[in-house]
Amino acid sequence: MTASPKVVSAKAAASFVGLSESTLAKLRLNGNGPVYCKLGRRVVYRLVDLDAWLASRTTRDTSDANSKFLNALSTAHSKLGVASEK
Incomplete structure (x- = not known):
């Protein structure tokens, strides 16, 4: 029996x-993704960090999820210099 990585x-x-690899890379670049490690030029993720990241995104209802989405969208727009619609 082999141990899990x-x-x-x-x-x-x-x-x-x-997620797709490209989405995960974008999250890594903007600091919103799971914690990662660099081994030389290689990016790796610890399973405990992936579990923790997923747990931090758990919501109980749609209003909570919508609020998080709207906050993230507003932040992204402000970083890109895009005016938000009111």
Whole structure:
């Protein structure tokens, strides 16, 4: 019996959290993704960090999710210099 890995590649991490590799890379670049490690030029993720990141995004109802989405959208717009519609 082999032990499960404690770290996984970016490709495996993306699959684990249900995102594309490019989306995970964008989240990594803007600081909104899961904590990661650099091993040389290689990016890896610890499974405990992926679990913690997913847990931090858990919502109980749609109003909570909508609020988080609107806050994230507003932040993204302000960083890009896009005027928000009112």
